[in-house]
């Protein structure tokens with residue numbers, strides 16, 4: 406995140422040359438690609454969202470001098486390097502099938518029917534190599550081919566839908582769309598039901614919180630701040646399955 410200190414630092418930082426779509430610009434060496442492009446005068450209309458490495462909107466590909474490889478990264482997370490030669494890839498066409506979630510079965514066959522190109526994967530591993538989130542893309546595709554949807558959902562969990570894998574795929578697969586469908590099916594139709602979520606949803610539906618919210622809205626700011634800072638919080642180094650001591654705040 407940009408802070409006044411960081412902005413001041415970028416003003417005094419050494420300038421380095423980078424090439425954006427073939428044109429050279431001198432930019433502070435401390436900037437991310439996203440900030441460097443803005444520094445160079447570009448305005449993001451598309452290709453930027455969260456600016457925090459979460460939304461997957463800012464995929465970028467680049468090369469470096471003396472290096473034959475294509476590099477990739479998220480523009481909001483990757484710091485510029487001297488003479489990098491880059492372009493943004495904010496969108497990469499990839500077919501997404503339409504399905505009826507209510508009737509589709511959570512099986513490998515259903516996935517294969519919607520996305521038969523799954524079997525065009527030649528196991529080249531380019532998708533895994535380019536993924537900025539270090540997702541084992543080829544492995545989740547293999548799991549789908551075997552019908553192991555739970556494993557595919559688990560392996561693809563960190564996918565942020567940037568589309569870079571599809572841009573490199575020898576088999577022309579839309580990996581991340583297939584993975585999204587698989588996670589939806591696993592989450593909604595295979596994973597065990599979570600009783601605490603059901604009970605919370607019923608409480609909300611029954612207006613359990615209505616009066617509490619109205620009460621909070623009337624409180625003076627100082628009192629609100631006090632309640633907020635004194636709330637029960639999960640300890641930073643708590644056990645893996647921490648639960649609040651009671652129904653505090655619920």
Ligand code: SF4
Nearest residue numbers: 536564565567568570
């Ligand atoms: S799996 Fe593909 S779409 Fe998802 S983050 Fe990795 S490269 Fe991007």
Ligand code: SF4
Nearest residue numbers: 526527529530532574
């Ligand atoms: S890039 Fe495409 S063909 Fe290569 S391993 Fe990944 S899914 Fe398979």
Ligand code: FES
Nearest residue numbers: 454455456461481
């Ligand atoms: S702007 Fe969201 S990941 Fe970069």
